[in-house]
Amino acid sequence: NAGVTQTPKFQVLKTGQSMTLQCAQDMNHEYMSWYRQDPGMGLRLIHYSVGAGITDQGEVPNGYNVSRSTTEDFPLRLLSAAPSQTSVYFCASSSEQAGSTDTQYFGPGTRLTVL
Amino acid sequence: AQSVTQPDIHITVSEGASLELRCNYSYGATPYLFWYVQSPGQGLQLLLKYFSGDTLVQGIKGFEAEFKRSQSSFNLRKPSVHWSDAAEYFCAVALYYNNNDMRFGAGTRLTVKP
Numbered sequence: 498n499a500g501v502t503q504t505p506k507f508q509v510l511k512t513g514q515s516m517t518l519q520c521a522q523d524m525n526h527e528y529m530s531w532y533r534q535d536p537g538m539g540l541r542l543i544h545y546s547v548g549a550g551i552t553d554q555g556e557v558p559n560g561y562n563v564s565r566s567t568t569e570d571f572p573l574r575l576l577s578a579a580p581s582q583t584s585v586y587f588c589a590s591s592s593e594q595a596g597s598t599d600t601q602y603f604g605p606g607t608r609l610t611v612l
Numbered sequence: 613a614q615s616v617t618q619p620d621i622h623i624t625v626s627e628g629a630s631l632e633l634r635c636n637y638s639y640g641a642t643p644y645l646f647w648y649v650q651s652p653g654q655g656l657q658l659l660l661k662y663f664s665g666d667t668l669v670q671g672i673k674g675f676e677a678e679f680k681r682s683q684s685s686f687n688l689r690k691p692s693v694h695w696s697d698a699a700e701y702f703c704a705v706a707l708y709y710n711n712n713d714m715r716f717g718a719g720t721r722l723t724v725k726p
Contacts, residue, residue, distance in 0.1 A: 501655070537621075541713075547712065570722075587656070589656075601658065604655050
């Protein structure tokens with residue numbers, strides 16, 4: 498049981514490049530979320546999914562796309578990276594809604610730098 | 613504006629001393645409340661949460677938090693801090709109209725002196 502895994506751990510992009518941050522969980526959780534963490538700002542919700550095929554926007558969705566084709570995987574896509582997207586990205590999952598009585602489990606994070 | 617505020621960016625305490633980390637929220641109704649801890653280079657781990665009922669909540673690692681509706685606060689406490697408690701602590705709320713939408717405070721970094 499690996500929990501929530503994220504790849505890569507580190508990534509450097511040039512402005513305008515695209516990439517996909519991978520997130521997978523092996524706990525059969527329906528709910529998955531992506532957050533970004535910036536200094537002095539805590540975590541901010543980017544997108545979330547309540548099950549395969551269902552996604553919705555969070556607080557800061559602009560510049561990011563998501564899809565959820567399987568229960569296990571929830572990739573985050575940057576179509577045209579910008580320096581403002583330099584951040585640490587966390588994926589999380591839970592068996593119920595993120596703010597429910599259930600526990601939300603976080604991955605170890607991906608540190609992204611956009612030059 | 614709706615917000616979660618952690619007034620203390622950085623706190624230093626001596627090992628064995630008591631700890632209180634402050635958290636205030638500003639929302640139209642009482643949201644669900646959480647405290648998370650993040651060790652360096654790690655993801656977040658849930659310490660405790662409050663939904664309803666007893667306003668004093670017990671969590672893992674000896675932490676507790678008290679919800680005070682009149683002050684819109686949810687402060688985290690520990691009677692005796694250990695060196696391993698050095699980390700960053702985040703207060704978070706889940707919006708009452710969308711439990712998938714969690715909002716986090718900016719965090720408080722805790723340093724523990726020997």
